[in-house]
Structures are given as structure tokens and as C-alpha cells.
Amino acid sequence: MKIVKAECLHADGGLRVCSYLKVSTDEGLVGWSEYYDSFSPARLDPVIQDLARTAIGMDPRQVGRISETLLATTRLASGGLAQQAVAAIENACLDIAGKAAGLPVHVLLGGPLRDRVPVYWTHCGSYRVARESFFTGQLGLPPIRSMDDLVGVAREAVAQGYRAVKTNPVFFENGKPHFFNGGFRVAPGFLDRSMTDRQLGQLHEQMSAYREAVGPDVGLMLDLSFSQRTEGALRIARRLEPLQLAWLEFDTPDAQALAHIRQNARVPIASLESLHGIHEYRPFLAAQTVDTCIIDPMWNGVWQSARIAAFADAFETTMAPHNPVGDLGSLMSVHLCAAAGNLRMMELRVDEAPWIRSFLTHPPQVVGGEMLVPQTPGWGTGIDEDALRAHPVKPA
Template identity: 25%
Template structure:
């Protein structure tokens, strides 16, 4: 079962699919989407093709170690996203070869359904309330929303009251809510916001500070009882290690398309379990990334909730994770949960004809620029 072909497809809205075919005709799919940098990831695949065409597709760990270590320059979003897509595809192939789900090869079920949450937008309480109601009607029990709007270093009491009003409007719809700071605010504001939000008891506050500000995050962790979530911009177990050893994080959010794929995120999750830290994978992406998250969630004890980009998520132009599936019912949502996929491999069948058609015009998606009222740049 040798790797015979590795193909890449840029498809709307901003995704990069990986198709790996073996010499005996098995096909596995992965997702190496790195929002805004698809071309860089495609470039990283040049060396992966040179190294792994002709390699044994069943030796997933050997492929992972070879790709990671023999590149000499390790880690980072581009190289790890490329490796993630290849890793997912190889797990898909092995599952199909053995006619078993990926989660079965990861140790089997510890749960048979996976709770999911979705993103909502809106700047005013009435807007977020309506968005929350629509998500509730879709079947979600929890959502995530922007906590910070246009806040930066410091804010007035009116600004903070606005954050509380928006979060309360979502909770009034009967939904739990997580609040994403995007690493946009700075420590003085993050401290005030965390304190003000405590009575609302949100699911978590996400990236209250940028992950590179590890000292500030450590200080904030000592000031709030709210669960701190982070990790979408960390790419390996070594990146996560200081956050775990210093007791900074309560919920890790590695992205299976950025953090080394199924293989590495399983290791990260197991490491986090030893620190009593939960797993909630980041996934504002497509069907292959989401299926990979489900395989991990089904087989990982410290998993708690999964991000799901059902319907319009950010600026997706109407595309979502159902667009490229032959059978969208595989991700049906019931009372906030998606059932564990039971098919071989990742358990999803990709509409290859549609993928090839849509990839004829690469998407060239770029992160939008967010500006504060004074014109300064804000984190996306």
C-alpha cells in the first residue's frame, strides 16, 4: 500500500483539501486549510511529495516523524498544516483498508455522540439574540461569540456593559455561550472584562490575551475563576507544554488542520489529560477537518465540546462543511449533538467531482482587516 499520488485542491470558501491515493487504488482525504495562506501550504507539499511518494501509507507514525524531524526546521503554521492534511489522509486510508472507523484505531469509543457549538455574530444585543435563536433552531445548545467588539487597551464602563448585554442576550435564548477575545485586548482590559463576566458564568473565555504573552496569561489565570481556553495558534505538543505545566489553560483548542493532524492532537490531548485540562478542538473549517475532530472526540476522555461551522461562519460566502459531502446527513445535529460517524476511515464521502470543479479557480482568500475606531489594526 504505497503512496502513489498526492493532490491539493483550493476550494471555496478558504479551504485546502488533500487527496492521497495509493498504488492499489485506495483514496484518503485530509484538510490542510491555513486561512489566508493556502499557497504557502501548497509550497510545503513539494517536499512532502518528494519524500513520501512511494512510501508505505500504513506507516503513519513513521511518516509523521520523518516529515517533522527531517525537515530540520520544525513547527510553525505552514509546515504543521501541511503535515496535518497528510496525516488525516493517511488515517482515512488506513481505516478504509481495515474497514474500520479511525476512532476505533485510536482506542475505541468513550462516547457515542459529540456535543457541538457554532459561531454567532452581531454588534447589538438584539442582533446576537436573533443569531442565537437561529442557532437554537438549528439544534445547537451552545454558541461562541465575539466578546471584545472594538475594545483595545482600556474601555469605559459603557463598553463593558455592552459586552455583558450581548452575552446576556444570548443566554436569554436558553443557550450556553463561550466568549472569544481573539487576543485582541491587552492585559488591563482583559482583567476588567474577566471580572465583569464572572457572574454570567460563560462556558469559557477564549484567547483573552495572545498566546505569545504567556506571562500575562499566567497573571490573568490567577485572577479569574472563568475557564481560559486557547490553542488555535499553537502547533505542537511542545507549544502547548508551557501552558500546561504553568497551569495557565483550562481548555485547549488545537486545530487538527494546523497542529499536526490526528496523530499530534491525540498526543496533545493525552498530555493535557494529565493536567486535568479539557479538549475542545478549534474547527471553523470544512468536512474533512470536522470529521477528523469527531474521530478524536469519540475516542478521547477529556474532550468536552466541538466547534462546528454549520451554516455561514465568518465570511464563507454561503459555503459550509456540508457543501462537499455526498451525504450531508452524516453530520446531522440532534439536541446539540452529532452522532459518531460509523463508516470506515473518517466516515465521510467527499464529492470529488465538485471539489475538482470548484478548485479550477483558486479561492485566494485573505483574512479581513479589522480596524478600531481610531484606525489602528485589531487582531482578527
């Protein structure tokens, strides 16, 4: 069996562009993967196509060989978009390998340790603030105008059976909510990477309201992204200690800084979602920087992510996938989670455009706050190309 073609397909996802890679073989089998082509200002499509020229002619069932070969060709410009392009090809090949063997991908990773994976509602309430024009203007959801409106989304999550929620800082000024910039999007103040004392007080008020809304037995997480330097992250961690967070999520490229935060905060720390490859994870895991190691299977590839998860397990560290978008991405993540011995829980963005579920022939199923692990070959789904064409990408 040989790879003969790699195609990038896109569709309007409301909040974003949904991007898929279709890899075709000379025996008629097709593999799919989802990737982020709109997460960075630079386009990923051209990099995928450039790397796919090396993969064409190779056997897609030899997933590790393809992944390592493509990564070797990027050594002078490793990580970032190069790694993400390799991951898209790797993940599509995993789908083919599973279909060729008649097995789910999680069996190729060693077999499932669980048939359900606990998921948490990510960006709970906060994204309805950040994308009000979509949620209120297009979907007709009630606007967020008060703290009670904001935490009402958390109550909704608990009512639907979710046992954990994660949110982002939201500040109210003159009756209007403001989503605090994560430090990686151009916006006023995004270079400051700091929080005023007044904002810290508002954040404590927000997270206290969330804790009251979800109760003491539901996991509560806060995602700061890259918005803080070391001192700011520590100030926030210490202020929120009484709320018994499941974790405080914080990103930094500095392993020593993250280790310092973890050693001096009595709040569990989750991080590392922006890293690429096991070699980037090594200094962070060796320095005991996190309680939960976050791994992005769309950026690293599911096969490579399974290696990173096992490496984290050697340091007595739990893992959780970074999975902020996409139904196919969720299925890719759930296969990884099913086979990971050190799983903490899985991220799931519940607030998505309702029509994107039509893009998959078999979308993921969530029951009682847990995603069911597919038992059919490959990822357990296909892509409906007619549904993609029915939702063309809108002009920027």
C-alpha cells in the same frame, strides 16, 4: 502499500476557499484531508507538495512514522505552515489507514468512548456581521442592524437544539454593527490590542443580551482571539463574571501571562488553539494556564492531536478541538473527540455556504446539538470531485 501521489484541490466555499489534500496509493486506496490554505497570507500548497516528496514511497498505514519523519525534516523551521503541511499529509494517511483496515479512524485512536459528540455554534451572530455581504447579499439572510437581530441568531441556535454558543465582540455605532478585530488581521486598530471603557460597557451589554436570549442552562462563550494584552483580558473577565460563561477564550504566546489571567479571573479560561506540537503545549499545560485546552487537528494532525489531548488529560484539563471551518474538518474533529477521554465539547461553524455539503459524499450529521460519530472506515466519507469542479475558486 506505498504513497504514489499527493494532490491539492480547491473549491469556492463562499466565505473562503475550501482546500483538500488527496493522497493516492499504488493499491488504489485514496485518503483525504481538509486544510486551511487561506487562513494565512502565505500559501500552504507549496509546503505540502515539498513535504509530500519525502512521503511518496512510504506506507501510509504507518501514520506515526510518516508524521514524525516529516516533522523531523522541519526542525530548523518548525511549527507554523510546516506543521500544518505535515498535518494535512498525516490526516490523509489516517483516512487511508482506516480504509485499509476496514475501521473508522477513531478505532485507530483507541476506540470510541461515545457515539455522539456535543457541538457548539461558533461565531454565533458575530460572523454574520463580519461577512454581511455574503450572508445578506448572497444568502439573503436578514441583516444585523440591532442587538436584538444579533442575539436572534443565538435564539435560532437554541431552537435548533444547540446547548452552547460562542460569539465575538460586536459594537454598534450609529446603527451599524462593527465586528471587533481579533488582533491577527490587518485593519484599523488591530495593533492596539486593547478595548476602551466604553467598548467594555458595550461588550457587557452584548453578552448580557446573549445570556437572556439563550437562558441560564445554555453554555455561553466569548472569543477574544489575540485582541487583548494581559490587563485587558483580565478587565473583561472580571466584568463578565456574573454572566456565568462556560469559558472566556483568549490567545497569547506567553504562558506566564495566561497563567496569571486564569489565577486572577473567576471565569473558566480556554486557549492554546494556535499552538503546534506537543512540545509547544507542554509549558502551558505545566503552568496550569487553562481550564480547556483547545487543539487544532488540521494544524497538528489528528494522530498528534490525540497525543496532545492525552497529555492535557494528565493535567486534569479538558480539551476541545479548534474547528472553525469545513465539513471534512468537522468529521476529522469528531473522530478525535470520540476517542478523547477529556472532551469538553466540539466547535462547529453552522453558518456556512449551503453548497459545501455537496463536496462530501457523506457530510456530518448533527442531531439535537450533537454530531453523530461515523462508524464506516476512514473518516466515513469521500470527496465528490465533480462537485468541487462545479464550484471553481473565484479570482481574488
